[in-house]
Amino acid sequence: MTSAKTPVRLQAVAAPGQPEVTPALQSLYQSFEQELVVPLWTEIGDLMPVHPRSRAVPHVWRWDHLRRLAARAGELVPVGRGGERRAIALANPSLGGRPFATPTLWAAIQYLLPGEDAPTHRHTQHAFRFVVEGQGVWTVVGGDPVPMNRGDFLPQAGWNWHAHHNATKEPMAWIDGLDIPFQYAGETQFFEFGRDEISEAERATPKRSRSERLWAHPGLRPVSVVAGPAGSPLFAYKWEHTDRALADQLALDREGFPGAVEPGHAAVRYTNPMTGADVLPTIRAEMHRVARGRETVPVRETGSSVYQVFDGAGSVTVGEHTWSVTRGDLFVVPSWQPFSVRSESGTTDSDSGALDLFRFSDAPIFEALRLDRVATEEAAR
Amino acid sequence: MTSAKTPVRLQAVAAPGQPEVTPALQSLYQSFEQELVVPLWTEIGDLMPVHPRSRAVPHVWRWDHLRRLAARAGELVPVGRGGERRAIALANPSLGGRPFATPTLWAAIQYLLPGEDAPTHRHTQHAFRFVVEGQGVWTVVGGDPVPMNRGDFLPQAGWNWHAHHNATKEPMAWIDGLDIPFQYAGETQFFEFGRDEISEAERATPKRSRSERLWAHPGLRPVSVVAGPAGSPLFAYKWEHTDRALADQLALDREGFPGAVEPGHAAVRYTNPMTGADVLPTIRAEMHRVARGRETVPVRETGSSVYQVFDGAGSVTVGEHTWSVTRGDLFVVPSWQPFSVRSESGTTDSDSGALDLFRFSDAPIFEALRLDRVATEEAAR
Amino acid sequence: MTSAKTPVRLQAVAAPGQPEVTPALQSLYQSFEQELVVPLWTEIGDLMPVHPRSRAVPHVWRWDHLRRLAARAGELVPVGRGGERRAIALANPSLGGRPFATPTLWAAIQYLLPGEDAPTHRHTQHAFRFVVEGQGVWTVVGGDPVPMNRGDFLPQAGWNWHAHHNATKEPMAWIDGLDIPFQYAGETQFFEFGRDEISEAERATPKRSRSERLWAHPGLRPVSVVAGPAGSPLFAYKWEHTDRALADQLALDREGFPGAVEPGHAAVRYTNPMTGADVLPTIRAEMHRVARGRETVPVRETGSSVYQVFDGAGSVTVGEHTWSVTRGDLFVVPSWQPFSVRSESGTTDSDSGALDLFRFSDAPIFEALRLDRVATEEAAR
Amino acid sequence: MTSAKTPVRLQAVAAPGQPEVTPALQSLYQSFEQELVVPLWTEIGDLMPVHPRSRAVPHVWRWDHLRRLAARAGELVPVGRGGERRAIALANPSLGGRPFATPTLWAAIQYLLPGEDAPTHRHTQHAFRFVVEGQGVWTVVGGDPVPMNRGDFLPQAGWNWHAHHNATKEPMAWIDGLDIPFQYAGETQFFEFGRDEISEAERATPKRSRSERLWAHPGLRPVSVVAGPAGSPLFAYKWEHTDRALADQLALDREGFPGAVEPGHAAVRYTNPMTGADVLPTIRAEMHRVARGRETVPVRETGSSVYQVFDGAGSVTVGEHTWSVTRGDLFVVPSWQPFSVRSESGTTDSDSGALDLFRFSDAPIFEALRLDRVATEEAAR
Known part of the structure; x- marks a missing residue:
């Protein structure tokens, strides 16, 4: 502009x-x-105003539509230096046609064909990938190839060199989340191109990245690492761990012990193992699981969130909108709009058929500045 | 909107x-x-972009024009509940005609007639007053009347009740700085009206506020105060202290000792005495003094600043613009634009005739998120 | 006294x-x-002094001796209210005959017969258990039964209610580490007796504690837990995780990637997943693995450590003493005494036959106060 | 030893x-x-124990006795390299005859004759001087001569080079406080000799040190100083500021406003202006003023304190001991012993005749480690 x-x-x-x-x-x-x-x-x-009145509006984007557009872009738009990524971003209907899901957050579907590379670059914008389906792409972070599989969450703290390569015979799609709108508003962005080609070593396809081998051990850290960068040194949070944590939490809830957010509603936050704080300085990421036949209490928060349905189905209510949602659907919750979830009904309170929701938000920004507020619907009204 | x-x-x-x-x-x-x-x-x-390319542009507003418009508003526009304040804000020419000096900062001249009150309210926006001329208004913070005199800096951390009253026979003008654009973008604002009338006790006109009596003692804090609010508990930083600190720093510089920012350039930062950190969570405030006949090294920083000339005269260069400035003039330095100052020439390197510049910026936001960068011009080119 | x-x-x-x-x-x-x-x-x-001259001296205690004395105490000394625990502590030869392994640290062997209970109490002293052999005891922390197996590390932050019960037909021994000497010197100790009997619910023998189900997921935390206590909410760090982290680190080292402390020497630190900091406010705990045929660089540190050989064999040098050590042996490294390890020689650099050393120290105390110093032997001489 | x-x-x-x-x-x-x-x-x-049972006992040392012994030492004991300082330390009667006022704190009277120097050295022990009477000595810190006058508090963070010189025709005595016993117990001490002679520049006798010129401005810090050392960069807290802060606090109390610790009892804490935290990492220092005819509520705290009467007279109660005290008298309050003060009675509640008590303690150590507890007597009983 x-x-x-x-x-x-x-x-x-x-x-x-x-x-x-x-x-x-x-x-x-x-x-x-x-x-x-x-x-x-x-x-x-x-x-x-007396309380936040969001310019962004609640909106839902359907995964099958996004997936189809991304596939078509795969046919027409090459990936390479200059455009950098085949990423297509959500544009909130009330934010001027700009690719901003919310005033602070970017959310896009990225798409990579068999054998394709997305070239190496780095930028101050903090980023992550979340994989709702598929597999076969490795994200190379600082020379370390990190596999991407369904359910995995891959944070990418600012100023890390990174690239992607698809080592399979199938295209792969996933979502990227970044703080592009926030850094655009604050004018704090730096960007640098890396080498044009991905090296042979970077093309390796290990099952676990070096980062995971060093850092994905619960409550343990390598003694050799003293000081850390701005974000998490752990480049992938594998689904098997997230799934188990949610299942454990719901089981504790059923047994009558604390741990869940509310009855039938488990949630874990991705954290930086060096600090226990949010995984990225400007982005919070969480996975929520709502057991069958449950409804969450409406909550308002300052700041905005983007959700993607990871599994299951149900309906979500944001302000005055209610939508039925299913796997892959993305929607936004603007600041101070009440939000609640209702999972599909069912005869069982077990995990099967639960609604799994991936969420990311700008909460760390406002918590760092002590501008965060939360209210349950009762208190807020 | x-x-x-x-x-x-x-x-x-x-x-x-x-x-x-x-x-x-x-x-x-x-x-x-x-x-x-x-x-x-x-x-x-x-x-x-490769580096921040500011949408805001460098611009200068002349104090005598602002003062004249404020005085005219004093004749036409009453102060009262609803409009709340007779404040007129700088609108950066490139920010859509909105009252935003920079993408994150609000700067306004406020004007109060003899005997007038500005009613009590509170808001999450962090604020301050800075007095370039005049006297006679008391800002009442949480019931504590704080005098305002030339050179005084009065921070107003978010969610403190506050009002103003003019106890003299003269009108008074000063500047207000707030993080309104930042909180507008982040949608974190809350606002509440207070009582419609200022009480008799609040109408007192002490020379020192209770806050100053508790907190304006160098390196000392009351033992009774354990936990603090988001911002400084000290509601006024009197000019006599700021002036002395700058004079001491320049004298040390002349004697060959460290302390000044660079030769002939002294600067102090207003801090929260409970933490030593910035006086407000989202706003940094400083006073700079450039001795006669000096020129500062150009510096680029992420984030934006607003300056007001407090005393003296000289010229300032922001990006490709250079202006002569004098007492009261306000100008903005957008993100990553090189900034330098040249004071009036003179035969003496003493403090008399030095150029005093009040500055405020959004630096605490980006430092909290580790998005701050600084470069001297040589390094930046 | x-x-x-x-x-x-x-x-x-x-x-x-x-x-x-x-x-x-x-x-x-x-x-x-x-x-x-x-x-x-x-x-x-x-x-x-010019540098720390430790009053404590290097000393080694042999596990088979300790085990034998503990078993004999099992025959003669009941466990119950008043004595509280059948624990026998190392007394550094130069610390006045007091049960202080070092000036700040307590280390003891604790022993519990089949069917025995150690009654519930709590104290401000921070504590942990480490299991060098055996199984079958559950430590009940705040009502949550935590299993103890070989290689497990169980932190016990101050002021948590806790008890132990042996649910098997075999006696069990393990080591307790506490900051008793430090709190004795600082006179900060509080102690409270709990209920005399362990309840039926507390007698459960789950494979995983509730604490582990909530917290032992790498990089993940329950969203519901906002503020934390002084120490780790994770009550057990299972050997399978520690072992895998060490094996991964040595493998990375062999592949030429960073992560190990030095070539052939892997080490992980137990951390509080809420903060990434040390697992207890006053105690650091680590597990070191030195591959076969390796010798570590001598290091001096302020503060003191206690080590226990977990597996393998080798020799250790502390100041002017060198001892051969094997499974279970305990020794102390006083402040600023150079310390190095030599593992058993072998034809392979694989993990098998590596020397595993459990270590705990008072480092968090001195790091919090910025009194920590470290020097490799070359620098220290 | x-x-x-x-x-x-x-x-x-x-x-x-x-x-x-x-x-x-x-x-x-x-x-x-x-x-x-x-x-x-x-x-x-x-x-x-159920609560701290101090080994140290309450004890009082009379200033006139200490002053007389110090003067006699002035006749018999030279000051120079090796002995380093003519300092005579309080030895708590129950701490083995060692020069430890409490288990963590050292308190000594230091004495310097006209024209004498105490040579330059540095050590990790944190230190301060407090001046109950006299004037004429300058403490040289890192080459910066700092004047010492009645009521001044001079912190000396560890590892700063420092010396003293008496520039007058009168001997001068003051007290030194250090964390020698704490660092002795923890074995964290390093010590280094400086140049044998004080330079001409260091012999200067300015009224204000360079440190004060940079840092003794309320709520202001030099912009040029980015990172700080372990302790305060302000090397002297002048009595005029302390006195005014106490007088202001008592006046606010009389006017019915908050600020005092309790009715008639004002207190300020010396803080590091870079952090707002305690002036030294291991030592807290405060000045208390109890108006005439007041009695403070008994308080117990973990950790120990040393007090010196700065002005006025009254009686103090520590545990089961009560003493009348007057200017210069020193006494200790061991851990968890209830402490209260009664000032001389008088017909006025004004500041004249108030009892001024200087206090230092080891509280920062235990607060950093979250081992601090406080109870008013009612709660403690």
Whole structure:
């Protein structure tokens, strides 16, 4: 976007809390426009609302549509230096047609054909991949090939070199999450191209990355690593661990012990094992499991989230919208909009048929600045 | 701003790194528009630049113009519940005519007539006042009347109740700084009205506030205060302390000892005495003094700043713009634009005639998230 | 120990840096004794040495001896309220006959007969169990039965209720580590008795504790847990994870990738998954694996450590002492004494036959206070 | 103290919670002695008490006695390399005749004759000076001469080079506080001699040190200083600031506003302006003012304190001891002993005649490790 100078336009209006409209006032407002200033008293309702009034709106994107568009892009759009990635991003209907899922978050489907590479680069934007289906791509982080399989979560802290290569005979699609809109607003972005070709060593296809071999051991860290980067040194959180943690939590809940968020609702947060804090400085990521036949209590939070259905089916309510959702569907929860989930009904409270929801949000930003607030629906009303 | 749904508009263009324009591609882009998605490959240059390319532009606002407009508003616009404050904000020429000095910062001149009150309210937006001239207004924070005099800096951490009253026979103008644009983008704002009237006790006009009596003692804190709020418990940083600190620093520099930022350039940062950190969670505030006949080394930083000339005269260079500035003038330094100052020439290197610059910025946000970078001009080029 | 008043006794001696011995000086020293004061100049060499000179001495305790004494105590000494635990502690030869392995650390063998219980209590002293052999005891922490098996590490942060019960037909021995000497010196200890009987629910013998089901998932934490206690919420670190982490680290080392402490020497630290920091506020715990035929570089550190050989055999050098050690043997490394390990020689560099050393130390105390120093032998000499 | 090996000595006794005394048990205990082990069950009462039972005892040292002994030492004991300082330390009656005021704290009177120097050295022990009377000595810290006057507090973080010189015609005495016993117990001490002579530049006698010129401005810090050392960069906290802070706090109390610790009892803590935390990593320092005719509520705390009366007179109660105290008197409050103060009675509640108490303690150690507890007497009983 080029920086076009936009004139200030003020209209004197008769409204509660506003000064009486007179020729003198209109003349003053014209002087304001000339001097490039704007009064608070005409803007305060928009700028300083009683509680957050999101510009972003709730919206759902269907996975089968996204998947089809991505496949078609696979036929028409090559991946290479310049475009960098075959990624197609969600554009919230109320954010000016820009590829922003929410005011702070980017969410895209990325698609890579058999044998294709996405070239090496790095950037200050924090990123992750989440795999809702398929397998066969390795993300190479700082020279370390990391396999991607259904259910895996792969964080990519800013300024790490990274590339992708598809080592199979099938195309693969997954989602990318980044803080692009936040860094765009804050103007903190740096970007650097890496080598044009992926090396032979980087083309390896191990079952576990070196990062996982060093870091994916519960409660243990290598003694040799003293200081850390901004984000997690663990480049993949495998589904088998996430699944087991959720199953354990729901089982504890059924046995009457604490641990679940609420009855029938388990949730784990991906964390940086060096700090126990969020996996990325600007992005929180979680996996939620809602047992069959359960409904969660509506919650409002400052900041925004993007969800993807990982498994199961049910309906979700965001503000005044309710949608039925199924595997792969993505939707956004804007700031301070009440959100709740209802899983498919069923005769059993076991894990089978539970609704699994992957979530990411901008919560670490606002918690670091102590601007976070949470309210259950009862308290918020 | 109401949330109008804006359609996605994509244009297939032949450009480096872009796929060839074909009817099939154009058809695909139409499908993208229908599904509310946007590809990365057409946007990456704007969204992920090699270094920050600020949308905000450098601009200067002249104090005498602002002062005149504020005085005229004093004649036409009452202060009261609803409009809340007679504040007139800088609107960066490239930020859509909105009252945003930079993408994250609000800066306004506020004006209060003799005997006038600005009513009590509170909000999550962090704020401060800085007084370039005049006196006679007390800001009442949580019931504690705090005097405002030339050179004083008054932070106002979010969610503190506050009001203003002018106890003199003269109007008074000062500047307000807030993180309104940042919280607007993040949608984290809460606002609450207080009592409509200022009480008799709040109308007191002490020379020192209770906050200063508790907290304005160097290196000392009351033992009774254990936990603190988000921002500084010290509600005023008096000019006499700031001035002395700057004079001491320049004297040390002349004597050959460390302390100044660079030769002839002293600077102090306002801090929260409970933590030693920035005075507000989202806003950094500093006072700089450049001795006569000095020129500072150009520096680039991520994030943006607003400056006001407090005393003296000189010229400032922001990116490709250079302006002569004098007392009260305000200007903005957008992200990653090189910034330098040249003070008026003179035969003496003493403090008299030095250029004093008040500065505030969004640096604490990006430092908390480890997105801060600084480069001197040589390194940046 | 009762507080017996000990008189001050000063001797005037002729020594470098000491004043000349005269009748007047002797008279002054008598006055010092009467007033209960002591001059620095006679004590400085002891109190303020050029580098730490440990009062504790290196020493080794043999596991088979300890095991035999513990078994005999099992015949003669009941476990119950008052004595609380059948624990027998290492007494460093130079620490006054007190049960202090080092100036800050307690290390004991604990022994529990078939069907026996050790009653519930809690204390501010931080503690852990480490199992070098055997199985069949459950430690009940806050009502949660935690199984103990060979290789498991069980931290017990201060002020948690805990008990032990032996659910098998075999006696079991393990080691307890605590910060008893540190809290004794600092006089920060509180202690409270719990219920006299272990409940039926506490007598359960699950394979995994509830704590492990919530917390032993790599990089994942339950979303429901917001604030934490002083130490780790994970009550057991199972051997299978520790073993795999060490094997992975040595394999990476053999493949030429970073991760190991030095060639052939892998090490993991037990951490609190909520913070990534040490597992207990005052105690660091680690497991080291030295591949066959390797020798580690001598290292000096401030603070003291206790080691137990978990598996394999080799020789260790502490200061001027070298001992051959084998499974179960315990030894101490006092402050600033150089320490190195030599594993048994062998024709293979694989994991089989490696020397596994469990270590605990007081490092978190001195790191929190920034009093930690480390030097490799070359640098230290 | 040399490391003499002390044999373990165990006595089988018939006591509650102890096993029955039999020849077999006595034989077992002999085996324990041979193997250098000690059972928990005979020691638990001493090692793990229900609450801290201090080995140190309350004690008072009279300033006039200390002053007289120091003056006599001035006649007999030279100051120079080797002995380093003419400092005479308080030896708690129950701590083995060692120069330890409490288990963690050293407190000494230091004495310097006209024209004398105490040579430059540095050590890891954290230190401070507090001046109860006199003037004329400058402490040189890292080459920066810092004046010492009545009421001034001069922290000296570990590993700073420092020396003292007396630039007047009068002797001067003050107190030194250090964490010598704590670092002695932890064995973390390093020490280094500096140049033998104080340079001409270091002999300067400015009214304010360079450190004060940079740092003694309330709420302000030099922008140029980014990272800090372990302790405060401010080398002197002048009495005029401390006095004013206390007077302000008592005045607020009289006016009915919060700020004082309790009615009639003001207190300020010396803090590191870079962090707002305690002035030294291991030592807390505070000044308390108790208005005439007031009595403080008894308080127990873990950890120990040393007090010196700075001004006024009154009586203090520590555990079961009560003493009348006056200017310069020093006394210790051991861990968990209830402590209260009663100031001289008077007809006025003004500041004149208030009892001013300087206090230092080991609280930062135990707060860093979350081992701190506080109870008012009512709660503690």
